[in-house]
Amino acid sequence: MVDKFILKLYITGQTPKSGRAAVNIRRICEEELKGRYELVIIDVLERPQLAEDEKILATPTLIKELPPPLRRVIGDLSDTAKVLIGLDIQPYTHPKGKEEVRNERQEESVTNQQAENWYSRL
Amino acid sequence: MSAKKKALLISKLKTGIPGFDFLAGGGLPKGRTTLIAGTAGSAKTVIAVQFLAEGVMKANEGGVFVTFEESPADIRRNMSGFNWDIEKWETEGKFAFVDASPELGDHAVVVGEYDLGALLARIENAVGKVGAKRVAMDSLGAIFIQFADSATVRHELFRISSALKQMGVTAVMTAERNEEYGDISRYGVEEFVADNVIILRNVLEQEKRRRTMEILKFRGTSHQKGEFPFSVMPGEGIIVIPLSALELKQKTSEIRITSGNRELDNMCGGGFFRDSIILISGATGTGKTLMVTEFIAGGANNGEKCLLFAFEESREQLFRNATGWGIDFEKMEKEGKLKVICQYPETAGLEDHLIKMKQVITDFKPNRLAVDSLSALERVSTIKSFREFVIGLTSFIKHEEIAGLFTSTTPTLMGGTSITETHISTIADSIILLRYVEMYGEMRRGLTVLKMRGSRHDKDIREFTIDGKGMHIGKPFRDVTGILEGSPRHAVPAEMERIGALFQADAGEG
Numbered sequence: 001m002v003d004k005f006i007l008k009l010y011i012t013g014q015t016p017k018s019g020r021a022a023v024n025i026r027r028i029c030e031e032e033l034k035g036r037y038e039l040v041i042i043d044v045l046e047r048p049q050l051a052e053d054e055k056i057l058a059t060p061t062l063i064k065e066l067p068p069p070l071r072r073v074i075g076d077l078s079d080t081a082k083v084l085i086g087l088d089i090q091p092y093t094h095p096k097g098k099e100e101v102r103n104e105r106q107e108e109s110v111t112n113q114q115a116e117n118w119y120s121r122l
Numbered sequence: 123m124s125a126k127k128k129a130l131l132i133s134k135l136k137t138g139i140p141g142f143d144f145l146a147g148g149g150l151p152k153g154r155t156t157l158i159a160g161t162a163g164s165a166k167t168v169i170a171v172q173f174l175a176e177g178v179m180k181a182n183e184g185g186v187f188v189t190f191e192e193s194p195a196d197i198r199r200n201m202s203g204f205n206w207d208i209e210k211w212e213t214e215g216k217f218a219f220v221d222a223s224p225e226l227g228d229h230a231v232v233v234g235e236y237d238l239g240a241l242l243a244r245i246e247n248a249v250g251k252v253g254a255k256r257v258a259m260d261s262l263g264a265i266f267i268q269f270a271d272s273a274t275v276r277h278e279l280f281r282i283s284s285a286l287k288q289m290g291v292t293a294v295m296t297a298e299r300n301e302e303y304g305d306i307s308r309y310g311v312e313e314f315v316a317d318n319v320i321i322l323r324n325v326l327e328q329e330k331r332r333r334t335m336e337i338l339k340f341r342g343t344s345h346q347k348g349e350f351p352f353s354v355m356p357g358e359g360i361i362v363i364p365l366s367a368l369e370l371k372q373k374t375s376e377i378r379i380t381s382g383n384r385e386l387d388n389m390c391g392g393g394f395f396r397d398s399i400i401l402i403s404g405a406t407g408t409g410k411t412l413m414v415t416e417f418i419a420g421g422a423n424n425g426e427k428c429l430l431f432a433f434e435e436s437r438e439q440l441f442r443n444a445t446g447w448g449i450d451f452e453k454m455e456k457e458g459k460l461k462v463i464c465q466y467p468e469t470a471g472l473e474d475h476l477i478k479m480k481q482v483i484t485d486f487k488p489n490r491l492a493v494d495s496l497s498a499l500e501r502v503s504t505i506k507s508f509r510e511f512v513i514g515l516t517s518f519i520k521h522e523e524i525a526g527l528f529t530s531t532t533p534t535l536m537g538g539t540s541i542t543e544t545h546i547s548t549i550a551d552s553i554i555l556l557r558y559v560e561m562y563g564e565m566r567r568g569l570t571v572l573k574m575r576g577s578r579h580d581k582d583i584r585e586f587t588i589d590g591k592g593m594h595i596g597k598p599f600r601d602v603t604g605i606l607e608g609s610p611r612h613a614v615p616a617e618m619e620r621i622g623a624l625f626q627a628d629a630g631e632g
Contacts, residue, residue, distance in 0.1 A: 010240055012237070012239030012240060012242075012243060013239075015237075015239070017234075017235050017236065017237065020234070021234075044239065044240045044243040044244070045239075045243050048243045048244050048246070048247030049247065051240045051243060051244050052220070052221075052244050052247065052248075055221055055222070055225070056240040056241075056244075057222050057238055057240055057241040057265075057268070057269075058230075058236045058237065058238055058239075058240060058241070058269065059236060059237060059238075059239040059240045060236060061230070061236075061240065071231075072230035072231070073230060073231045073232075073233055074230045074231070074232045074233070074236045075232050075233040075234035075235055075236045076233070076234035076235050076236070077233050077234055078233065078234035078235075079233050079234065082231065082233045083231075083233050085231065086230075086231030086233060
């Protein structure tokens with residue numbers, strides 16, 4: 001049985017940190033949870049009440065609502081391995097070797113410029 | 123003052139916390155953030171909530187409470203004891219919580235950089251929702267525990283305090299301290315919200331807790347300096363007692379009132395002044411309570427209202443004593459001319475006593491007030507608290523134009539003074555000494571009017587007796603010296619004449 005992941009990312013407007021977090025979590029989801037996740041990005045400047053209900057203080061905050069247990073990860077999510085631990089997700093074993101994957105990921109690490117570009121597309 | 127200069131001045135927001143606005147020179151600096159630092163149990167949360175509560179109740183100003191420590195449910199419950207119905211205000215849209223309290227088992231993993239943008243957005247949202255003029259954040263220490271990166275938290279708090287300033291709200295933030303006298307706050311919070319700092323203290327002194335408030339700084343505006351005692355009263359909250367800030371500008375009265383004893387009135391040049399403070403000093407059993415009783419009877423017989431605070435004897439004892447001297451307290455009480463309040467001094471701290479006494483005085487509106495005895499109160503406090511109590515009470519009753527009679531018990535049987543007197547004697551307008559005089563194996567009693575501000579008075583030391591009708595003042599002890607110093611000596615008439623001749627030059631009315 002495949003669990004569906006419901007993830008919510010709370011960000012504040014168009015800051016570099018928000019952008020980086022959004023890019024990072026999209027990438028992680030595509031790599032690790034492809035086809036079995038739902039990602040909602042919430043801008044607390046536009047919807048402060050949602051932040052109030054969820055008692056969010058820091059941004060960016062990523063919340064894994066499902067499957068249980070509920071998990072929170074704070075920050076721009078720049079370290080994939082830590083994010084996976086934080087969300088309680090077993091890393092997907094890549095067909096390529098571990099070393100290769102790590103190298104690829106380093107190349108993928110997002111710059112501020114990229115984050116802004118991503119935002120302009122949003 | 124020119125308009126330009128006026129605009130530069132920092133205006134103050136009247137908080138409504140009793141006594142505080144006086145210390146603060148009108149209130150908290152408007153549109154700014156004030157740090158309130160204090161140790162555990164120094165009433166930080168109370169003052170933070172009260173700041174908002176007074177705004178809602180007295181100025182119809184909305185308030186936002188940001189809680190980092192206790193849950194809103196806990197705060198609503200804890201504060202209901204002060205008659206602050208937060209839940210009602212919330213439904214009326216005058217009060218909002220921003221709940222930033224930690225939840226059990228809610229620990230987030232930190233991956234990379236973050237800020238507290240969501241918290242700021244929530245505060246802004248809440249301020250907008252209730253149209254808040256006041257914001258309180260309690261307490262900053264807890265947020266440093268939630269987020270390990272103090273540098274980020276510090277920076278974010280600075281950002282929040284600047285944002286609050288832009289919103290034009292007046293804010294208080296509370297922070298923990300480790301010691302009563304030491305660093306301003308843990309985590310060095312004062313360095314970034316340092317415009318205004320207030321320190322709350324809860325010092326243990328001779329086994330007693332004493333709460334004080336000090337305004338350490340108000341940048342660019344004035345305030346009273348030093349520590350001021352305050353009390354946390356059930357049903358009311360914090361009441362600050364601005365003692366040394368009191369001004370000596372009471373009106374004086376020329377109207378005389380009776381002491382309840384005709385002979386004593388004569389000695390005082392026609393009675394006490396209507397708004398004077400009278401101190402009766404004497405050893406135990408010299409007749410202080412009798413003088414109090416006569417003072418009250420004298421007032422009640424003239425249709426005045428009298429209030430008696432008794433800290434040594436019970437109601438029954440006082441009433442029985444009065445009956446023994448031919449005075450009917452019960453009848454006076456029924457006629458509404460007398461109110462007797464008996465309490466052990468130990469039941470409360472002096473600050474609390476003072477506030478309660480002021481409340482009773484305000485409610486009952488007496489013309490005369492007697493406290494029997496001040497020495498009993500001195501027993502339960504430190505010297506500093508006692509002095510503040512005496513000044514606070516006497517200035518209050520003077521302001522209300524009430525005659526006050528206070529008794530003080532001297533520690534030794536013969537002669538002597540007590541600490542009570544050293545604190546009150548300069549404030550007292552009249553001082554009457556009651557002394558034992560030992561002569562030929564017999565204890566007799568002497569009375570003298572030591573001081574009578576603004577009036578001529580009898581300077582003799584007169585003998586008095588007590589019987590079923592009260593006090594009777596008789597002739598002066600002409601041939602005895604050394605009564606006041608506690609070692610009376612019989613003087614031979616020849617010696618008296620010789621000494622009399624020495625002072626002939628100064629003879630006459632003093």
